[in-house]
Amino acid sequence: MGFVVDPPEIISLPVKGGGSFPVNNIYCVGRNYAAHAVEMGSDPNQEPPFFFMKPGYAVLNSGSEMEYPSESSKVHHELELIVALSSGGRNIAVEKATDLVFGYGVGIDMTRRDLQSTAKDRGWPWEAGKVFKHAAPCSEIVPITEIGELNEASISLSVNGEIKQKGNVNQMIWKVPQIISRLSKLFGLHPGDLLFTGTPEGVGPINVGDRIAANLGSVTTLEVSVISI
Ligand code: MN
Numbered sequence: 552m553g554f555v556v557d558p559p560e561i562i563s564l565p566v567k568g569g570g571s572f573p574v575n576n577i578y579c580v581g582r583n584y585a586a587h588a589v590e591m592g593s594d595p596n597q598e599p600p601f602f603f604m605k606p607g608y609a610v611l612n613s614g615s616e617m618e619y620p621s622e623s624s625k626v627h628h629e630l631e632l633i634v635a636l637s638s639g640g641r642n643i644a645v646e647k648a649t650d651l652v653f654g655y656g657v658g659i660d661m662t663r664r665d666l667q668s669t670a671k672d673r674g675w676p677w678e679a680g681k682v683f684k685h686a687a688p689c690s691e692i693v694p695i696t697e698i699g700e701l702n703e704a705s706i707s708l709s710v711n712g713e714i715k716q717k718g719n720v721n722q723m724i725w726k727v728p729q730i731i732s733r734l735s736k737l738f739g740l741h742p743g744d745l746l747f748t749g750t751p752e753g754v755g756p757i758n759v760g761d762r763i764a765a766n767l768g769s770v771t772t773l774e775v776s777v778i779s780i
Contacts, residue, residue: 562607564635564656564745565691567771572635572653572692575743577605578734579631579660579681583723583749590752600725600749602734603677605660609687610745613773618780619759620683623663626757629750630708630716630765632701633658634727635692639740648728651740655701656690657767659708659775660747661757687747690765690773702726704768706751710761718751725749 563571581601582588588595611617620626637653660681667680695701701720708716725733730748734740757763759779766772 648731
């Protein structure tokens, strides 16, 4: 007996230099930059970062059109370094965590801010705010073998040519090896897992017709345009 329904398609991101990275689980870090925690009304000294997830169908490749999601009139961009894992494991030490990294890219944690705010107020889970088709636009993945470990790199995002977010990955509260170590202890990690590492300050709204561009230093870029469903 084979599958009784068709198995889901493999979701993937292009790799610089050739090939595709198959996306498995998508883990995201919340409030990993102090200035963003403050703009969202939190005290980064009181509340450490935390995790949430997005499904694979949220992934949108660079150069594509992003459908503005249903049920929201306040969708925000969150510019983030993304990390693609080549291997997994449990209880990974911080010192060994970089061994799991296949490569890096830049992504946008698109957020229905209105639904997220309601969820926060009522103590509900965040899925309504964070999960929808095209909620995770991603650049190509650039292998670590090409660029080395990325401890410092500027990231920026523009809407219609105007810079809205600017930061450096060295401002993250939890650095990439710490994120990997914590995820491996909490959940266990798997090859193909993709990490969204949190956003610097300057999050703001997107609208139908906008052209959104993001870049990770001189490493890679991401571009999407927003359309109505
Ligand atoms: Mn985020």
